[in-house]
Amino acid sequence: MKVIICCFLLDIGCIAPLFAQNNLGTRLLGMGNSGVAIDDVWSVKANAANITYLQSTEASINYGKYAISNELSNQAFVLAFPISSFHFGLHLEQIGITNFNEQKIGIVSAKKFGKNISIGLGFNLHQINATNYGNARGYSLDIGLSYKINSKNTIGISIQNPSKSEYQLTNINSKITSSFNIGYCYKNTDKVTLTTSINKVFKQNTDVRIGLEYRIFSIMSLRGGMSVNPYKQYFGIGVNHSKIKYDLAFSNENNLGYSPQISLGYAF
């Protein structure tokens, strides 16, 4: 079975959309993965510029399954911390099955320029391991920009792998994702946050995403979102008690069914 899935995944038509899905953590997944302009510890992966709005060191770990196969999973860890006037971040991610998986390790650095503008830069190491095919490595850069119009409105831009760098081994037909993402976050009240983004992955369709978070009780938030291309619905719930953040989210894709994800985070 694994061999069949492995062969299946080696086809770029299947693997590209899967690996191109940047894991933005469970909170942002519940909000339709529209996290370019929102501040969260997972901004380390969504838009590094936004980690400048974090008040303290935060870390989070997550685990996700995919509706396409029970054997497929995704694990990730992120850490963001301030040092002097800079913020730094680290992320580790693995996606795939035993015989075919991709790892991504990255470091980011971000700084505020004035009250409203933040810029973040990230450097990533990518590795693909495919049994009987060998390993392939590649490197990529991420650039993030955030503009806080006021306390309620933020615009974010994130460019991933703008140089379109590729894996150094050519017998594996997989690419490092290049994408351009622009987003808007509107904190309507202290209970309601609305996000939207336009996401363009190189050589793929443009996606429009919308997300909503509603803090229904002081420790609990409900989330929902959708993306247009491909069409997906998202639902999430988050509990924020003391310094611990627990999030659960599902994405539902046409014909495929539900993909769940959980996260556990801690704000020091």
Add this chain to the structure above:
Amino acid sequence: MRFKVLFILLFYSFSSFAQKEETIRNLTENIANSLPEDFDMSELIEKLNFYQKNPINLNNTNAEELKNLVFLNPLQISNFFSHIETNGKLNDLLELQSIDGFDLSVIQNILPFVRINANNAYNNINLKNSLHEMLIRYGQTIEKQKGYTNLEERRYLGGPEKILFRYKYNYEKTISASLVSDKDAGENFLNNNKPSFISANVAFFELKKFKKIVIGDYALQFGQGLTLWSGFSFNKGADITSIAKKDIGLNPYSSANEYSFFRGIASTISIFKNIDFTPFISFRNLDSSLKLNLENETSLSNINQSGLHRTENEINNKNNLKQVVYGGVIQYQKANLSVGLVAYQTKFSEDFEQSTEPYKRYNFSGNKLLNIGLHYNYTYNNIYFFGEIARSSSNGLAYINGALISLSPILSTGILHRKYAENYHNFFNQSLAESSEANNESGFYAGLNINPSKHLSISFYSDYFRFPWLKYRVDEPSSGYDVFGQLNYMPSKTTKLTIRYKRLQKQQNTDLEKRIKFIENVENENYRVELNWTIKQLKLQNQLQVTKYLKGEAKAEFSHLIYQDISYVPKNSKISGNIRLAYFNSPSYNSRLYAYEDDVLYNFTFGMYNGKGIRSFLNLKYKLTKKIELWSRYAIFIYPNETTIGSDLDQINGNKKSEIRLQMRYQF
């Protein structure tokens, strides 16, 4: 300041009647393609006409009455009663502004239909006790259609004219009566000395414990429409709050639509404080296609819902099926909670046959069906929960649950989950669904309304649905989704820009001869830009629509429509009117377009624009006296590249199809 706000409200209320039509247009637009041509939507607007003449006393009203105001959503209605309960009766209309969900635009909309009178003596406010309204409408397609020629076999036996007569009488809010008669194009005035369609009723309201009594034709609308809902209902629309149905219970029926109503007697009785009971019984003769089986017995294949009796076959099928419906509804309503239990039986004089076609495997068979259902709505702070669970005696279970949440003064959201079994059967079912009937479907809907300022409003929704069993032209279980977004920008009182996007993806059998997959995706995308603006006494509307149709790997089809509307509505003038000039081009019926068309009063038309051509119409209204108003309409389609229009008996030789309509309303 106080007077200034009141003045602004009153000033705007003059435009509310136009607003009323626009609201109904927005609510009905999404279902335009599933409604028959010339569907009578008078029931939507005539209630508003009534309340304009007999305004609702907000200090002595109930939820059922307020649900008739299409501008109010269930959460607003619930918030209104919470406010009254907490703060007592209203002293001033301006107090409405302090109720959650009631902004200036909502108050402007409802102002012509409501009054405040603390001592409940609103009848003294210069209102006439009795109101008679008589309406006559005549319409005809000018070009001769094939069905009216001397064909030897099948042809239309009546004339091409369409005639509607409607009389309504209201005595205050205690007695009403109506009589409706209708002759469709191609029908005779009389068949076997009986009118083609006639509907009448007498209704009494608030007679001690009897809240309502209707003798004659009536409608029943309860809960979310899953168990018992006759007549018309809204579906998904630009306003996301329309997903929660506003049930008005028992109501006299005065529409010209000939299928979905009851005929007999029904009453709503207050049996205890907060508990109402609505027993009903109905006897009707329906049109159906009957056939003989191998044992020489008649069986029923389908009910004809069109109400058309034009050809010999249609006339023979008229009233050949007897239907008896009886049952009752118990409703409990207190503060923020409403619960209702519905049970009724539907019996037919003939058996529905068991079809051998796979997609009809779960269709209803037999002649007797019992339906039971439980519906509820409950308001908790800023959340309005609603839902219904229903079961048919054929073991089919169906349920729907949803919530409207007012997240903040400018943001509200709606979510809804539904699951209808393949074998859930119901003849009076109007629950929210992608299909025309609520069975063989499950889905999840989520929508958002955003009103950041009085100049800007944004709404969008997404709906994912699955059909677990086969459907017509879909030979596998299938799924799809519906995405909608709309932005309204109103830079001034007279200018409005609307941008709308809608994408609907479903699955259908492939057209390919060499089949790899049996079903493939069918995608319909629609883009629309509309601009409304004013030059002195002229109101102008420009609209551009583009539709993309794509099935599987085939080449995409694109169609477009562009039109200019000009309305002339001078103040204090007896004459007003509007005109449209449109150009459209759609390569096939698959990529056809729909656009709202102004028409004579009570008639809502969604024109279907198919093929390549020009569309134009002219409407004129003339107020002859204070009591008599006249309407006229001339509309034409021109298809320059065609030699015939239409098909079968409706075919016209030539490239033009034109229609006239005349209407008179006499109120006394």
